[in-house]
Amino acid sequence: MDIKKDFEENWLREIEDFISFWEKEIEDIMEKKLDPQECHMISKKFSRERDFLLSRKPVGVSDENLVSRLQPLNSKLNISLAVALSSISEKEKNEN
Secondary structure (H helix, E strand, O other): OOOOHHHHHHHHHHHHHHHHHHHHHHHHOOOOOOOHHHHHHHHHHHHHHHHHHHHHHOOOOOOHHHHHOHHHHHHHHHHHHHHHHHHHHHHHHHOO
């Protein structure tokens, strides 16, 4: 049993799960109306989870494909949050 190999495979699975989760979450966020505090909390959660995963990245893992997908994912999240935030601003304008 190769513990190092198991750790690497587990980490790769975790980061793939993280990416899959956030890709779906980003789609859902686009359909919501969120206030600034909610947007901040979502962004903070994403950053915290991403940073935790990256801090545990095994030295021997050279699959930069997964890691390189994180930056565009972060950009998509920011765009989705901006859309969700502007949706609530538009709603407030229409109510006045």
